[in-house]
Amino acid sequence: MTDKKQIIIFDTTLRDGEQSPGASMTIEEKLRIAHQLEKMRVDVMEAGFPIASEGDFEAVKKIAQTIKGPQISGLARANDADIDRAWEALQYAGERGRIHTFIATSDIHMKYKLKMTEDEVVETAVRAVKRAVGYTPNVEFSAEDAVRTRLPFLARVVEAVIAAGARTVNIPDTVGYTIPSEYFNIISYLKQNVPNIDKAVLSVHCHNDLGLAVANSLAAVQAGAGQVECTINGIGERAGNCSLEEVVMALRTRQDILPYRTNVVTEHIYATSRLLTTITGIVVQPNKAIVGANAFAHEAGIHQHGVLMEKSTYEIMTPESIGLNQNKLVLGKHSGRHAFNQRLQQLGYELSKDDMQKAFVRFKALADVKKEIFDEDLEAIVADEIIRVPERFKLMEMSVTSGSFAAPTATVQMEIDGEVKKTAELGDGPVDATFKAIKKLTRSDARLLHFSVGAITGGTDAQGECTVRLEMQGREQLGQGAHPDIIVAAAKAYVNALNKIASLQKRTAVDL
Ligand SMILES: CC(=O)SCCNC(=O)CCNC(=O)[C@H](O)C(C)(C)COP(=O)(O)OP(=O)(O)OC[C@H]1O[C@@H](n2cnc3c(N)ncnc32)[C@H](O)[C@@H]1OP(=O)(O)O
Numbered sequence: 001m002t003d004k005k006q007i008i009i010f011d012t013t014l015r016d017g018e019q020s021p022g023a024s025m026t027i028e029e030k031l032r033i034a035h036q037l038e039k040m041r042v043d044v045m046e047a048g049f050p051i052a053s054e055g056d057f058e059a060v061k062k063i064a065q066t067i068k069g070p071q072i073s074g075l076a077r078a079n080d081a082d083i084d085r086a087w088e089a090l091q092y093a094g095e096r097g098r099i100h101t102f103i104a105t106s107d108i109h110m111k112y113k114l115k116m117t118e119d120e121v122v123e124t125a126v127r128a129v130k131r132a133v134g135y136t137p138n139v140e141f142s143a144e145d146a147v148r149t150r151l152p153f154l155a156r157v158v159e160a161v162i163a164a165g166a167r168t169v170n171i172p173d174t175v176g177y178t179i180p181s182e183y184f185n186i187i188s189y190l191k192q193n194v195p196n197i198d199k200a201v202l203s204v205h206c207h208n209d210l211g212l213a214v215a216n217s218l219a220a221v222q223a224g225a226g227q228v229e230c231t232i233n234g235i236g237e238r239a240g241n242c243s244l245e246e247v248v249m250a251l252r253t254r255q256d257i258l259p260y261r262t263n264v265v266t267e268h269i270y271a272t273s274r275l276l277t278t279i280t281g282i283v284v285q286p287n288k289a290i291v292g293a294n295a296f297a298h299e300a301g302i303h304q305h306g307v308l309m310e311k312s313t314y315e316i317m318t319p320e321s322i323g324l325n326q327n328k329l330v331l332g333k334h335s336g337r338h339a340f341n342q343r344l345q346q347l348g349y350e351l352s353k354d355d356m357q358k359a360f361v362r363f364k365a366l367a368d369v370k371k372e373i374f375d376e377d378l379e380a381i382v383a384d385e386i387i388r389v390p391e392r393f394k395l396m397e398m399s400v401t402s403g404s405f406a407a408p409t410a411t412v413q414m415e416i417d418g419e420v421k422k423t424a425e426l427g428d429g430p431v432d433a434t435f436k437a438i439k440k441l442t443r444s445d446a447r448l449l450h451f452s453v454g455a456i457t458g459g460t461d462a463q464g465e466c467t468v469r470l471e472m473q474g475r476e477q478l479g480q481g482a483h484p485d486i487i488v489a490a491a492k493a494y495v496n497a498l499n500k501i502a503s504l505q506k507r508t509a510v511d512l
C-alpha cells in the first residue's frame, strides 16, 4: 500500500454543494453531514463561506468546534474582511483550520467581473495569502476559472501565491469546460513551469457542465495533482461538482492502472449519500453511478444468469464496498430493538436513546401495515420522526375522497398552537384538496413551488415519500413526509415545511 500515492479528498458538499439551487442547509443539518463526512474519513471538509451569512459563519464555527479528524476549510474572497471572518470561525479547529482564499485569473473574469489588470490580480492574491498565513500556515489558494486562464499567467499566479505561503494551490475548472487530455496538459504545464511547485499540493476542482468532472479529475491526478475537490452525489453549482463517490470508487476499483489511494472508508458512502438526499430533498437519479437505486441491480436475464454464476461477470465492485448490505437483516413486525438499533447504526445514524425509542415506535406501526421494512423505509422514518423542527402545526387525522367520479374532498384535523381544528376542502385532486385544507387551518399564505412524490421501495405496500417546497415572505423551505398512504405523506411534507417556516420566523423574530 505504501508505494501508492495518497490523494487528499477535499469534500466541499457543505460549501460548493450547498450552492446547488435548493440545497441550503440549516446549521444542524450541516453538522449532521459533517459528522458523516468525519466518519467516512475525508481529509478536508469545506464547511462553508463564513462571510456569506450569519448562519454560514455559525455553521463553520460549530463544525470547527465539533469535528475532530478532518481539516475544516472555510472559503474567503481575496480581501481582508472575508479572510478575517473565515479565521474567526475556523480558529477553533487549530492547525486543522484551513483558510481557502480565491480570485479569478481568466481574462473574461478579470475584465468583466473584477475589473482588474493582471498585476492587480497577482498583487491581490499575494496580499490575501499573506494575510491568511498570518493566522495559519494551512492556506489554500484557488485561481478561479483557471482552465480558461492563459497558461503563462496562471503559472505566474501559482508561483507568486506559493512564494507567499499557500500550501495548497487549486486549479479549478469553474465552468466545467475542459476535457481530460487538456486538463492533464494544464496540470503537467504547471508542474514543469512553476519553479516552486513542489512546495505546494496541487489541487483540482471540477464542475460537471459537460459531464466530465470525474474524468477530468482523474486525468489531473494522473498528471500529478495531489488533492481532489468533490461533493457527495456530485451536488454543486449548476450541473454540480466532481462526485466524491465516483472518483473515490474509480481510484479504488482501477488499482491496476491507477496507483493511488485515499483515506475514505468507502463502506460509508451509501449512508452518506442517503443522508444528504434526506436532508436536501435532492434525489439521485436511479442510474447514477455508485449510489443510484439501480447501480447494483440486475434486470436482464442474461445478466442475472451471469451474476448468479459469478458476480464479477457484471459487477466491477461489490455493493458491500459502498455499504450496501447484500444480506440484509430482514426487519418486520417481529423484530426487536436490537436488530432495529443495529441496522440504524449500520446506516450511519447515531441517535440518542429517546430518538431511537421514537423511531422504534414508528417502525413498529409501519411494520403492522407493511410486510418488510427496507433500509429506505428506516431512513424515511428517521427523516420524518427525528430530523424535524419544533411543531407548531400538528397533523392529527385526515381522510380524503377522490376518484373518477367524486369531487376530491379532504377533511383534515390539526392541532395548532395547542388548539384542535378541523376543516374540509374541495380541490382539483386529492393532494390539492389536502393542501387547501391545511392552508385554511394554518391561515398560511405559503406558495407551493415544488411537489414531488416517490415510492421508497417497490411493491404496493411501499411507503410513499413526498417532498414539498414552499415559499413565504421571500423564504423557501423544504418539507418531507413519509407514509404508506401517499396523500398522508404529502400532507406531512406540507406541514413539515410550514413548521420549518414558523420556526425560522420565530428565530428571526418575524411575525407570522
Ligand atoms: C466559483 C465559486 O463557487 S466562488 C463562490 C461562490 N459562492 C457564493 O457567492 C456564495 C456566497 N456569496 C455571498 O453570500 C455573497 O456573494 C457575498 C457575501 C460573498 C458578497 O456579497 P455582496 O457584497 O453583496 O457582493 P456580490 O455577491 O453582489 O458581488 C461580488 C463582489 O465580490 C467581488 N469578488 C468576486 N470574487 C472575488 C474574489 N475572489 N476576491 C475579491 N473580490 C471578489 C466582485 O467583484 C464583487 O465586487 P463589487 O461588490 O465591488 O462589485
Ligand SMILES: CC(C)C(=O)C(=O)O
Binding pocket: 016, 102, 142, 143, 144, 145, 170, 172, 173, 174, 175, 205, 207
Ligand atoms: C472557489 C473555487 C474553488 C470554486 O468553487 C470554483 O472555481 O468553482
